[in-house]
Amino acid sequence: MSRAAIVTDSNSGITQETASEMGIRVLPMPFTIDGKEYFEGISLTQAEFYEKLTQNADIATSQPSPESVLELWNELLKEYDEIVHIPMSSGLSGSCQTAIALADDFDGRVQVVNNQRISITQRQSVADAIRLAEEGKSASEIKEILEKVKLESSIYITVATLKYLKKGGRLTPAVAAIGTMLRLKPVLQIQGERLDTFSKARTMQQAKKTMIDAIRNDIETRFGGLDAKDVHLDIAHTNNEEEAMKFKAEVEAALPGYSVEFVDPLSLSVSCHIGDGSLAIAATRNLHI
Known part of the structure; x- marks a missing residue:
């Protein structure tokens, strides 16, 4: 039976601490605030973000760098057979399409789920993926199931x-x-x-x-x-x-x-x-x- 790692991003609302408890990995989303780069849940807390927001700071969102995505995938594939990667909705960020392009070089071992969710619905997709992996589903099967129910x-x-x-x-x-x-x-x-x-x-x-x-x-x-x-x-x-x-x-x-x-x-x-x-x-x- 193939062992699949579950990866998502911080748009899911899953903190690094909770990710550790769930047995998954979360890519922190980067922000540029007044010209300085921060990472959600790593170098930028919720409280710090809202403080800067109320001060009318210049805030721009970005997506994880290809290098950070590849580094995480390569690390996980030393321990796991496959990866299920669940980014935020492709309609709200380019991170999903970037991940799909990067996955082409992994011979099917990385399956990127484009199930068009964000925040608490994205979190539910992660919970579903964990359950499916525990039931023995392959990464490609998990991807197919989650994309089939994406609008539910x-x-x-x-x-x-x-x-x-x-x-x-x-x-x-x-x-x-x-x-x-x-x-x-x-x-x-x-x-x-x-x-x-x-x-x-x-x-x-x-x-x-x-x-x-x-x-x-x-x-x-x-x-x-x-x-x-x-x-x-x-x-x-x-x-x-x-x-x-x-x-x-x-x-x-x-x-x-x-x-x-x-x-x-x-x-x-x-x-x-x-x-x-x-x-x-x-x-x-x-x-x-």
Whole structure:
């Protein structure tokens, strides 16, 4: 039986400490802040990131260098027969396509999964990959399974400020100004390759209700009316843990029988585009094979 190592990146929200507990490896995502390079979870903590964000630092995201990816793969292949590499969605970063190109030189021993997920849904893909590897699936089989179910998840996000969406070019200055004046709270959706506008609300409470209703609709329609044991619910936030825990209670009250498994910070690659104070909820259909 082939032994497969599982690799992901820090966009999954999995910390280096948690990765060690899970028996996987996490590539830290690089950031350039005011001209200096940092690595998520290595030389840049969540607290440090938000401090720099609120100080209007010049922040740019990047992807792991080919050298760092190859170094990790070569190290792992001394111990493992194969590698399953699960990067963030190809629609949100070039790191997936880079990894696919690099894997061509490994004669099939490295399988790059393009299942178009990020943050807490990407984390679930990693958990599924671990389980499949423990069940004896090969790297290519794991890749095939995860890509087959790639759209069986959704993330909904609401932001506390329109500042960073405007800065990133997702809102025109005029729309951002009107939205700020009216105190609008956009609800965004990540499903597959894109971060899109889903709806808008006047208050954070209304935005949270919109997200809960959207998740309920996904469970009833896209996921075929699954019961609680067949759906993972998770919550993420940007520097907003207290409100995230309150949101957890609201979600569980609105969806009796369902429980929220994780309440985690959103990956910094998402956070730098939406700012602090955001809340997100994700639903992922449990893997059945």
